[in-house]
Amino acid sequence: MDTPSFLGGRLVVELGDITKLDIDAIVNAANTSLMGGGGVDGAIHKGGGLSILEECRTIRKNYPNGLPTGKAVLTKGGNLPAKYVIHTVGPVWQGGQSSEPDLLKDCYNNSLDLALQNNIKTIAFPAISAGVYGYPLDQASQVAAKAVQERLSQSKAIEKVIFIFFIQEDKDIFLKHCNLGPY
Numbered sequence: 001m002d003t004p005s006f007l008g009g010r011l012v013v014e015l016g017d018i019t020k021l022d023i024d025a026i027v028n029a030a031n032t033s034l035m036g037g038g039g040v041d042g043a044i045h046k047g048g049g050l051s052i053l054e055e056c057r058t059i060r061k062n063y064p065n066g067l068p069t070g071k072a073v074l075t076k077g078g079n080l081p082a083k084y085v086i087h088t089v090g091p092v093w094q095g096g097q098s099s100e101p102d103l104l105k106d107c108y109n110n111s112l113d114l115a116l117q118n119n120i121k122t123i124a125f126p127a128i129s130a131g132v133y134g135y136p137l138d139q140a141s142q143v144a145a146k147a148v149q150e151r152l153s154q155s156k157a158i159e160k161v162i163f164i165f166f167i168q169e170d171k172d173i174f175l176k177h178c179n180l181g182p183y
């Protein structure tokens with residue numbers, strides 16, 4: 001199946017480019033500087049334009065030492081089809097004994113909390129930390145799926161969460177390890 005879906009269709013798994021999604025919010029795997037970077041962060045800033053960077057610059061003033069790992073902040077979507085971007089900072093993988101699972105879980109929970117606070121009903125996540133930051137995707141998938149599943153079961157306000165992967169192999173790894181049951 002091309003678009004596996006779980007939890008009665010409220011959680012779906014797609015292949016594609018997150019910057020192309022016309023939904024309420026997409027999540028950015030940012031870094032503490034909030035000033036852009038490579039990977040999905042670079043793609044979002046490139047597609048969204050300078051207004052996102054300007055908003056990030058203003059937000060940064062509240063975080064002189066950078067946005068802490070696990071936290072999330074909201075900007076508008078600029079030139080992107082998505083209305084908002086939620087920027088969160090995933091943990092850098094250091095072997096798994098440095099609170100990486102808790103910090104990654106925080107990324108998902110804090111992003112979903114921001115969504116709830118801003119009436120965001122449809123939201124897409126990339127595989128936070130599973131690129132440059134080196135978090136093994138099989139383990140990251142378990143953390144991500146569990147966190148989102150828990151939040152969706154607590155609140156009906158978020159209608160749809162999309163996990164989007166850039167390459168088929170990553171989507172397959174997620175589906176193999178997410179523990180979400182049959183789809």
Ligand code: AR6
Pocket residue numbers: 016017018019029030031036037038039040041042043090126127128129130131132133134135164165166167170
């Ligand atoms: N759409 C969906 N997924 C994407 C896209 C896209 N357009 N582009 C990349 N991915 P990464 P991280 C996937 O490295 O590990 C940046 O420089 C990619 O295949 O973007 O959290 C930041 O500024 C991978 O599976 O994020 C930070 O410094 C996933 O997104 C640092 O990288 C995450 O890969 C953050 O590293």
